[in-house]
Amino acid sequence: MIRVRVSPEPIDLAAEHARVERGGAVATFTGLVRADDGVEELTLEHYPGATEAALERLAEEATARWSLAAATIVHRVGAMRPGERIVFVAACAPHRAAALEACAFLIDRLKIDAPFWKRERRGTEARWVEQRDGDRGAAARWD
Amino acid sequence: MIRVRVSPEPIDLAAEHARVERGGAVATFTGLVRADDGVEELTLEHYPGATEAALERLAEEATARWSLAAATIVHRVGAMRPGERIVFVAACAPHRAAALEACAFLIDRLKIDAPFWKRERRGTEARWVEQRDGDRGAAARWD
Amino acid sequence: MRVLYFAWVRERIGTGEEQVDPPAGTATVAALVDWLAGRGEGHAAAFADRTRLRAAVDQVFVSLDAPIAGAREVALFPPVTGG
Amino acid sequence: MRVLYFAWVRERIGTGEEQVDPPAGTATVAALVDWLAGRGEGHAAAFADRTRLRAAVDQVFVSLDAPIAGAREVALFPPVTGG
Numbered sequence: 014m015i016r017v018r019v020s021p022e023p024i025d026l027a028a029e030h031a032r033v034e035r036g037g038a039v040a041t042f043t044g045l046v047r048a049d050d051g052v053e054e055l056t057l058e059h060y061p062g063a064t065e066a067a068l069e070r071l072a073e074e075a076t077a078r079w080s081l082a083a084a085t086i087v088h089r090v091g092a093m094r095p096g097e098r099i100v101f102v103a104a105c106a107p108h109r110a111a112a113l114e115a116c117a118f119l120i121d122r123l124k125i126d127a128p129f130w131k132r133e134r135r136g137t138e139a140r141w142v143e144q145r146d147g148d149r150g151a152a153a154r155w156d
Numbered sequence: 157m158i159r160v161r162v163s164p165e166p167i168d169l170a171a172e173h174a175r176v177e178r179g180g181a182v183a184t185f186t187g188l189v190r191a192d193d194g195v196e197e198l199t200l201e202h203y204p205g206a207t208e209a210a211l212e213r214l215a216e217e218a219t220a221r222w223s224l225a226a227a228t229i230v231h232r233v234g235a236m237r238p239g240e241r242i243v244f245v246a247a248c249a250p251h252r253a254a255a256l257e258a259c260a261f262l263i264d265r266l267k268i269d270a271p272f273w274k275r276e277r278r279g280t281e282a283r284w285v286e287q288r289d290g291d292r293g294a295a296a297r298w299d
Numbered sequence: 300m301r302v303l304y305f306a307w308v309r310e311r312i313g314t315g316e317e318q319v320d321p322p323a324g325t326a327t328v329a330a331l332v333d334w335l336a337g338r339g340e341g342h343a344a345a346f347a348d349r350t351r352l353r354a355a356v357d358q359v360f361v362s363l364d365a366p367i368a369g370a371r372e373v374a375l376f377p378p379v380t381g382g
Numbered sequence: 383m384r385v386l387y388f389a390w391v392r393e394r395i396g397t398g399e400e401q402v403d404p405p406a407g408t409a410t411v412a413a414l415v416d417w418l419a420g421r422g423e424g425h426a427a428a429f430a431d432r433t434r435l436r437a438a439v440d441q442v443f444v445s446l447d448a449p450i451a452g453a454r455e456v457a458l459f460p461p462v463t464g465g
Contacts, residue, residue, distance in 0.1 A: 043182040117256045144377075231465075243465050272462055
């Protein structure tokens with residue numbers, strides 16, 4: 014079962030986790046707005062339509078590759094504050110190795126394959142976040 | 157922040173997850189009683205005192221190795237039903253690679269280092285679960 | 300043809316969407332970008348550094364040398380930073 | 383000395399805990415197991431296959447050839463299966 018959601022609503026982790034519990038092992042990754050680097054607000058822009066399609070393809074690829082019982086990708090868009098959840102990905106499989114690997118795959122590939130852009134605001138200064146070199150490397154290990 | 161809990165109470169995933177959210181990245185693993193292989197009840201026995209000490213050492217090792225902001229290990233004991241949560245481990249770090257690796261380490265090592273024993277009941281037949289060969293191999297990759 | 304802009308590409312150009320009619324013979328994304336860059340200062344600034352520019356044709360990620368024949372929607376944006 | 387049993391070791395022996403006083407010269411976990419195996423049929427059955435037996439001395443996992451000098455608590459059990 015694949016679930017993809019892109020929304021300005023806060024991520025309901027308990028509900029999303031319960032939804033993906035369809036086998037013996039569930040692995041999740043949650044990305045949060047870091048509270049320790051002076052950012053007061055983070056805004057996520059995305060490419061409506063293309064984003065959802067990219068996330069669907071990603072969840073389908075993980076499901077086929079690791080025979081998942083369920084895969085979920087929930088990404089928040091719009092403005093959020095330090096400590097809030099930006100993204101939640103989860104993979105459910107009969108055994109843990111598949112769930113853990115698929116979860117890492119989902120977040121590594123989401124970072125380079127899905128059309129989202131982050132803008133940070135500190136006081137009156139706003140800047141677009143640059144892609145990290147490490148993100149391409151982390152995603153490439155799944156090629 | 158390290159949290160270790162061994163209890164017959166159901167695992168409150170939302171509360172446990174919120175407690176561990178102290179940085180940019182949280183990775184979790186949840187083990188569930190499989191509902192698809194005829195097991196009607198799973199009972200977890202443990203070695204009181206030694207279990208908690210083993211889990212504390214494990215969480216401390218992960219925290220030191222990956223500079224975690226938080227690590228949680230919650231393990232249920234006693235009788236449980238298909239679909240219920242047996243174990244929840246979580247690692248929080250500034251970036252995702254550390255959180256994902258530490259989470260996999262925690263569950264791989266818990267499987268061979270912590271004194272828990274599983275007994276499955278199908279109808280009137282009960283049997284103790286045998287350790288899987290793969291569990292030793294999965295844990296050994298962290299040596 | 301519909302052209303979409305995101306993030307700082309959108310900010311520099313001053314709009315997130317334009318309907319454009321590039322000259323016949325505009326074969327690739329790169330050629331479209333060359334033509335769009337001539338539409339004004341904002342466009343020129345947005346497209347000054349092609350190494351930081353990414354594209355999608357009809358919502359599929361492509362490289363800048365990809366053809367645009369028959370495309371209904373081309374999107375231009377910086378490297379993505381989600382997750 | 384307190385001896386603890388878990389899982390099918392406990393079931394075969396019929397109790398989870400015993401206070402025992404092994405003879406002087408019982409130097410290792412393996413020697414303790416040899417001596418305990420003579421206490422009855424349940425003990426003998428529990429300890430029949432040493433390859434499936436694991437131990438902890440004062441709550442620290444050890445191999446069967448570990449010394450037990452000064453130990454207050456020895457636990458005997460099958461390979462663990464938590465998680």
